[in-house]
Amino acid sequence: MKRVIMIKYGELTTKKGNRNFFVNSLYTSISNKLKNYNITISKDLSRMYIEFEEKNLEVILKKINKIFGIHKYNVAYKINSSIDEIKNSVLDIIKKENFYTFKVETKRSDKSFPIESTEFSKQIGGLILKNKNNIKVDVHKPDLLLNIEIRKDFTYIYTNDYFGLGGYPNNTLGKAILMLSGGIDSPVAAYLAIKRGIHIEAVYFEAIPHTSLEARNKVINLCKKLSIYTNNIKLHIVPFTKLQEEIYKKVDQNYVITIMRRMMYRITEKIAQKRNAEAIINGESVGQVASQTLTSMKVINSVTNLPVIRPVSCFDKLEIINIAKKIDTYNISILPYEDCCTIFVPKHPVINPNINFCIEMEKNIDYESLIKDILSNIETITITENNETEFKDLL
Ligand code: ATP
Numbered sequence: 001m002k003r004v005i006m007i008k009y010g011e012l013t014t015k016k017g018n019r020n021f022f023v024n025s026l027y028t029s030i031s032n033k034l035k036n037y038n039i040t041i042s043k044d045l046s047r048m049y050i051e052f053e054e055k056n057l058e059v060i061l062k063k064i065n066k067i068f069g070i071h072k073y074n075v076a077y078k079i080n081s082s083i084d085e086i087k088n089s090v091l092d093i094i095k096k097e098n099f100y101t102f103k104v105e106t107k108r109s110d111k112s113f114p115i116e117s118t119e120f121s122k123q124i125g126g127l128i129l130k131n132k133n134n135i136k137v138d139v140h141k142p143d144l145l146l147n148i149e150i151r152k153d154f155t156y157i158y159t160n161d162y163f164g165l166g167g168y169p170n171n172t173l174g175k176a177i178l179m180l181s182g183g184i185d186s187p188v189a190a191y192l193a194i195k196r197g198i199h200i201e202a203v204y205f206e207a208i209p210h211t212s213l214e215a216r217n218k219v220i221n222l223c224k225k226l227s228i229y230t231n232n233i234k235l236h237i238v239p240f241t242k243l244q245e246e247i248y249k250k251v252d253q254n255y256v257i258t259i260m261r262r263m264m265y266r267i268t269e270k271i272a273q274k275r276n277a278e279a280i281i282n283g284e285s286v287g288q289v290a291s292q293t294l295t296s297m298k299v300i301n302s303v304t305n306l307p308v309i310r311p312v313s314c315f316d317k318l319e320i321i322n323i324a325k326k327i328d329t330y331n332i333s334i335l336p337y338e339d340c341c342t343i344f345v346p347k348h349p350v351i352n353p354n355i356n357f358c359i360e361m362e363k364n365i366d367y368e369s370l371i372k373d374i375l376s377n378i379e380t381i382t383i384t385e386n387n388e389t390e391f392k393d394l395l
């Protein structure tokens with residue numbers, strides 16, 4: 001008997017007006033992800049069906065588990081919608097299953113099928129009871145739930161539904177620039193943003209020689225992990241050293257981090273404009289450090305009008321760590337290479353910065369021309385799961 005993977009869209013079905021757009025995007029994600037496995041995909045209003053070669057099933061399911069926009073899926077037997085064929089197939093299927101209690105559920109979307117759903121479930125239940133010993137029906141908590149979906153051309157029979165990752169398909173809700181450090185929080189923020197269908201390009205502020213190439217590699221490796229959920233990720237490496245050194249020379253020590261972060265936001269906003277992105281995403285979490293009090297966030301945020309999305313803003317560190325472990329970024333993030341935020345950390349970073357004081361101090365730095373210079377020296381790399389390619393056409 002032939003099997004197919006049946007994909008259920010879930011949350012996508014609430015998007016009435018642009019449902020086709022979401023379904024087509026999911027179709028693109030699945031075909032990209034499974035392009036090496038000789039599959040055929042077909043779709044209707046509520047389902048997508050993937051025909052596959054049996055030998056590839058295990059690896060295909062692993063990939064399916066990393067695709068956003070899939071709510072539930074199952075592996076279904078695909079047969080003709082004839083009563084005899086359905087009955088024979090059910091008998092074959094239950095031979096392979098181990099269970100004590102069971103329930104049959106029929107959905108008949110083809111109303112020309114001559115038997116009504118409840119009646120057909122009863123008949124199939126009777127057939128199963130006759131053909132297997134020591135089993136009984138349990139409609140509340142059966143060991144085996146046998147689903148029969150009768151459609152016009154074909155009938156699909158399956159036992160288990162598996163949960164997919166949920167969320168929206170890649171690239172369905174616009175583009176944003178992610179501030180990606182080597183820490184634990186920002187890769188998790190990235191994952192959660194990708195889950196909402198946001199296409200991300202990452203920005204990494206680098207301060208060589210104060211930070212090392214190992215720190216850069218860490219960020220590249222984090223992008224590789226994240227690109228499992230997208231097709232690829234563009235990483236913009238920002239040469240931040242000169243501006244950072246200026247800040248340390250010209251600014252009150254306690255304000256160094258606040259001003260540095262205002263500069264990061266300014267640069268990220270410029271990159272967003274050039275890349276046609278509509279928002280900034282970062283890994284800030286309320287209260288985590290001095291620059292993440294509400295007052296600090298307000299003062300830092302005021303340099304940009306772009307929406308700043310902070311997916312982990314209200315998570316505890318432990319909650320963030322749990323996700324980081326699940327997406328396999330944690331072990332990379334905890335490697336001990338210093339980031340530009342961790343060098344020269346002041347003893348008493350201000351937790352209630354005064355915005356006017358920031359503006360006054362910033363007058364001591366010719367930051368506009370420094371930022372211009374930075375923007376023309378950005379290095380952009382496109383990173384995929386397995387390799388990275390140097391990208392000549394800079395911003
Ligand atoms: P940790 O997990 O150690 O908190 P972090 O990456 O969250 O690491 P923070 O100092 O809390 O580090 O920075 C807050 C956010 O600012 C980061 O999540 C990230 O989005 C952004 N950020 C910090 N440093 C950089 C950097 N060097 N390049 C790009 N973004 C950065």
Ligand code: MG
Pocket residue numbers: 183185283284285288
């Ligand atoms: Mg943090």
